[in-house]
Amino acid sequence: MNHTELLKLLEKDCRATPDQLAAMLGEDTGTVRREISALEKDNVILGYNAMIDWDRTGEELVSALIEVRATPQRGEGFDRIAERVYQFEEVESMYLMSGAYDFAVTITGRTLREVASFVAARLSTIEGVTGTATHFILKKYKEKGVTFESQPVQEERMKYL
Amino acid sequence: MEFRDLIAEKVTALRPSGIRKFFDLLETMEGGISLGVGEPDFQTPWHIRDAGVYSLEKGFTKYTPNAGMMALRREISAYMRRRFGLDYDPDGQIIVTVGGSEGIDLSLRMLLEPGDEVIIPTPSFVCYGPLTVMAGGTPVYVETRQEDDFKLTPELLAGALTPKTKALILPYPCNPTGGIMERADLEAVAEILKDREIAVISDEIYAELSYGGKHCSPASIPGLKERTIVVNGFSKAFAMTGWRLGYLCAPRDAIAQMVKIHQFGIMSAPTVSQYAAIEAMKNGDRDIEAMRREYDHRRRFLVRGLREAGLDCYEPRGAFYVFPCIRSTGLSSDEFCERFLMSEKVAAIPGSAFGPGGEGFVRMCYAASMDDLTEALVRLKRFLKTL
Numbered sequence: 005m006n007h008t009e010l011l012k013l014l015e016k017d018c019r020a021t022p023d024q025l026a027a028m029l030g031e032d033t034g035t036v037r038r039e040i041s042a043l044e045k046d047n048v049i050l051g052y053n054a055m056i057d058w059d060r061t062g063e064e065l066v067s068a069l070i071e072v073r074a075t076p077q078r079g080e081g082f083d084r085i086a087e088r089v090y091q092f093e094e095v096e097s098m099y100l101m102s103g104a105y106d107f108a109v110t111i112t113g114r115t116l117r118e119v120a121s122f123v124a125a126r127l128s129t130i131e132g133v134t135g136t137a138t139h140f141i142l143k144k145y146k147e148k149g150v151t152f153e154s155q156p157v158q159e160e161r162m163k164y165l
Numbered sequence: 166m167e168f169r170d171l172i173a174e175k176v177t178a179l180r181p182s183g184i185r186k187f188f189d190l191l192e193t194m195e196g197g198i199s200l201g202v203g204e205p206d207f208q209t210p211w212h213i214r215d216a217g218v219y220s221l222e223k224g225f226t227k228y229t230p231n232a233g234m235m236a237l238r239r240e241i242s243a244y245m246r247r248r249f250g251l252d253y254d255p256d257g258q259i260i261v262t263v264g265g266s267e268g269i270d271l272s273l274r275m276l277l278e279p280g281d282e283v284i285i286p287t288p289s290f291v292c293y294g295p296l297t298v299m300a301g302g303t304p305v306y307v308e309t310r311q312e313d314d315f316k317l318t319p320e321l322l323a324g325a326l327t328p329k330t331k332a333l334i335l336p337y338p339c340n341p342t343g344g345i346m347e348r349a350d351l352e353a354v355a356e357i358l359k360d361r362e363i364a365v366i367s368d369e370i371y372a373e374l375s376y377g378g379k380h381c382s383p384a385s386i387p388g389l390k391e392r393t394i395v396v397n398g399f400s401k402a403f404a405m406t407g408w409r410l411g412y413l414c415a416p417r418d419a420i421a422q423m424v425k426i427h428q429f430g431i432m433s434a435p436t437v438s439q440y441a442a443i444e445a446m447k448n449g450d451r452d453i454e455a456m457r458r459e460y461d462h463r464r465r466f467l468v469r470g471l472r473e474a475g476l477d478c479y480e481p482r483g484a485f486y487v488f489p490c491i492r493s494t495g496l497s498s499d500e501f502c503e504r505f506l507m508s509e510k511v512a513a514i515p516g517s518a519f520g521p522g523g524e525g526f527v528r529m530c531y532a533a534s535m536d537d538l539t540e541a542l543v544r545l546k547r548f549l550k551t552l
Contacts, residue, residue, distance in 0.1 A: 013462070017535070024539065027469040028462035162202060163188040 005031050007039055011048070014040075016149075018052040055150045065112055067096075067141040068119050070127065072107040073134045082106060085132045094122050105137070116140070179295050187502060187512050197510040198537050198544075200529040203340060203486065205404035207459075207532075209441070210452045213403060216444035217437045229436050231428040232420070233261025233412070237439050240446035241412050247450075249372070249382050251395070253414040260420050260427060261434045261442075265370040265398035265411035270296050271423045272366045272394045272413065273332070277302035281331035286317045287520030288488070289336040290368070294520065302331065308522030311479050311490060315344030319353040326357070332364045335383055338371040341519050341528035342488045343481020348381045355388035364419075365393040370411070371484040373402035373453050376461050380483070384414070394419055399438075401485075402453050403445045408438040460485050463531040463538055470542040471529075474549055485532045488516065492525045494552050501527055508551065509544035 013025055022040065026033040043049045058065050074085050082100055086107065090098045094111045101108050109127070113119040120138070128136050144152045169177070191197045208214075232238065238255035245251040253259050262268040269292060273283065277300045285293045287306045294304040307325045309315045317335065335354075337346045346354075358365070365383055372380040384393045398411025413423065445452075464481060471478040471489045478489040491501045498515035506512050516526030531538060 009458075020535070024466060024535065027466040028535075030465050162204070163192070163199075 005029070005035055005039055007043060007048075010036065010039060011043070014049065055148065057144070057152050059144070059152070064114060066114070066116050066119050067110060067112045067144075068123075069139045069141060070107075070109045070111065070123060071105040071137040071139070072109055072127065073136070074106045074132050075134055077132060085130065088130050089127065089133075092122070092126060094119075110141075175298055179298070187506055187514075190506060191510070191512045194510045197512065198533075198541050199512045200531070200533055200537075200541060201512040201514050203530050203532070204406050205401060205456065205485075205532050206534065207404040207456055209403065209405050209408070210445075210449065212448060213405070213441050213445045213452075217408075217441035220437055220440035225436055225440060227436065229261075229433045229439055231433055232259070232424050233434055234436075234439050234443070237261055237443050237446070238412075240443050241414070244446045245395075245414060249380065249385065251382060251384050251390075251414065254417075257417045258414060258420055260413050260424055261439060262398075262411045262413060262427065263431055263434050264400060264409045265368065265396050266292060267427070267431065268394075268396040268398070268411050268413045269293065269334075269366065269368060270300070271426055272364075272396065272415075272419075273297055273300040273302065274426055275419060275423045276300075276332050276364055278331075280329060282327060282329040284322070284325045284330060284333045285520070286321070286334070286336060286339075288315075288339075288341055288516055288523035288526065289334075289519060290340045291519065293334050293336065303329075305330070306521045309342070309344065310522065311342075311477075311526075314482075315339060315342035315479065315488075316346055316350050317354065318350075319357055322354060322357050326361070326363075330361075330363055332366055333358070335365055335367045337367075337369070338375055338380065338483020340371065340484050341486045341514070341516065341523070341526075343479065343484050343486055345375060345482040346381070346383075347378075348386070351381060351383050351386045351389065354383070355386050358392065359388055363392065365389055366396060367393055368396045370396065370398050370401050372397060374457055374460055374485055375483045376457075376464060377482065391416060399442050399445055403442075403449055404452075404456065405438075405441070405445065408435070408441060410434055410438040410442050460531065463533070463535065466535070467529065467531045467538055467542070470538075471545070474542065474546045476549075485530055487529050487531060488526050489529070490525055491527050494549065496552070498524055498527055505545070505548050509548045511541050511544050511548075 009029055013020055022033050022037045026036040074082060076082050077084055089095060094113060096110045096112055099108045111119060111122060123136055123138050188201060191199055238259045241259050242253050242255040245253055273296050279301045281302045282305045283297045283302050284305050284307055286309050297304045305325050307321050309317060367383045369382060382395060383389045384395050394413055394415040396413055399405040399408060467487050468478055468480050476489040478487060481487055491498060494501060498517050502513050502515045514528040516523030516528060
């Protein structure tokens with residue numbers, strides 16, 4: 005089967021059951037089940053996460069986007085440095101960038117101080133890291149195609165045909 | 166004086182929609198699911214909405230030319246060529262209307278003299294008969310059948326023709342059946358209409374929602390183009406129902422006369438909508454594909470679910486409805502829908518609402534979320550067990 009469509013459906017809603025996915029794609033359930041297992045095994049599907057708007061919970065969390073500049077190392081480029089950064093649990097995402105800086109790192113902590121001390125004590129002390137700039141995230145509007153917004157206003161709509 | 170005595174008889178004789186009661190009931194129910202309304206559940210893509218907003222910011226709030234903005238008609242012309250291989254001159258063969266519905270109304274009012282007959286294949290959308298009557302004509306309903314894939318067969322068409330036949334409505338892809346007419350089916354229609362003075366009104370509002378093959382317009386068939394008025398619009402293809410914008414493509418003589426009627430009754434279609442529509446036609450092909458893919462997933466899901474539940478269900482080839490046969494339950498379509506709603510809080514529409522041939526079927530719209538469709542199927546299976 006063509007797994008692109010399957011992956012797109014799962015990316016949009018990973019709760020969809022093999023039965024549902026099979027019906028939507030016109031395949032049988034067994035085939036879909038096997039395909040998903042294979043994609044998991046090949047690390048194409050890496051996980052199944054819920055999108056949560058923590059601002060709507062009592063939880064106080066602080067997120068920051070950190071620009072990191074680094075000196076690539078002989079034979080290993082940026083990967084060795086990246087590895088030493090992304091293994092910290094606090095790091096949510098990390099990308100190698102083109103342009104003015106090298107890595108974009110997002111981290112989340114409980115307080116401003118926690119985030120700041122992570123950058124000062126852990127991140128900037130890593131060998132090869134030559135500078136950082138920390139931008140605190142004030143508000144999330146959209147992530148992975150999902151909008152963080154209040155309930156839409158109920159429209160008056162045609163009800164009949 | 167009683168005002169009701171002033172009202173024209175043909176208006177009071179119009180049958181009100183018999184399904185209102187269902188939906189009023191549904192509104193009062195907690196946890197109800199509506200598979201009733203035939204409307205995309207997508208929002209108009211933002212780049213299209215943005216073009217509308219921008220036009221307002223610029224202060225483009227005046228009437229447009231009666232036939233619609235030339236910039237939009239040019240885009241429609243290019244779109245018809247690109248998507249359906251049809252050639253229409255923006256200057257004289259296209260008019261922008263207030264939805265496809267106005268397009269159908271204009272076509273009928275332009276064509277009909279008292280007593281003229283209009284052939285309407287059913288089950289089909291509810292407006293054709295009433296609009297025919299309002300325009301002074303007489304509807305001649307032709308029942309299509311599931312065993313013919315709800316097509317208008319040459320036999321059915323030939324059997325409905327009389328010397329008074331003025332127009333044939335081709336409502337394909339069809340709401341509510343999901344039936345389509347393929348090239349060979351349309352060629353057979355062309356053969357029968359040859360040498361007759363009969364217009365074709367082809368309602369192609371669902372053309373972009375065709376599954377497993379491209380839509381074939383009657384206007385692409387030799388012998389039909391010169392007699393065909395193509396009705397189309399933005400509502401279904403671009404999820405723009407509330408913008409109220411459609412268009413007609415037709416021979417020059419037809420457009421010239423319809424522009425007059427439109428000019429007196431409407432003036433011009435909404436200006437903000439026309440600006441948004443230009444953007445839709447320029448940069449909206451990808452939106453069409455994305456929405457069609459989603460509808461297609463839900464279509465397959467619902468058909469399989471209905472069949473698993475034990476209902477005989479034609480696999481729809483277009484639009485966004487399934488039309489399962491419920492005769493096996495022993496209920497009329499009206500009873501089925503009422504009991505389904507009362508016991509399981511799911512609203513579907515009885516096939517009988519769509520004219521002759523609709524009894525014994527139920528229309529369910531799959532322009533709904535997968536969660537709702539899944540839950541509706543669970544409830545349907547439970548409901549069928551109680552019968």
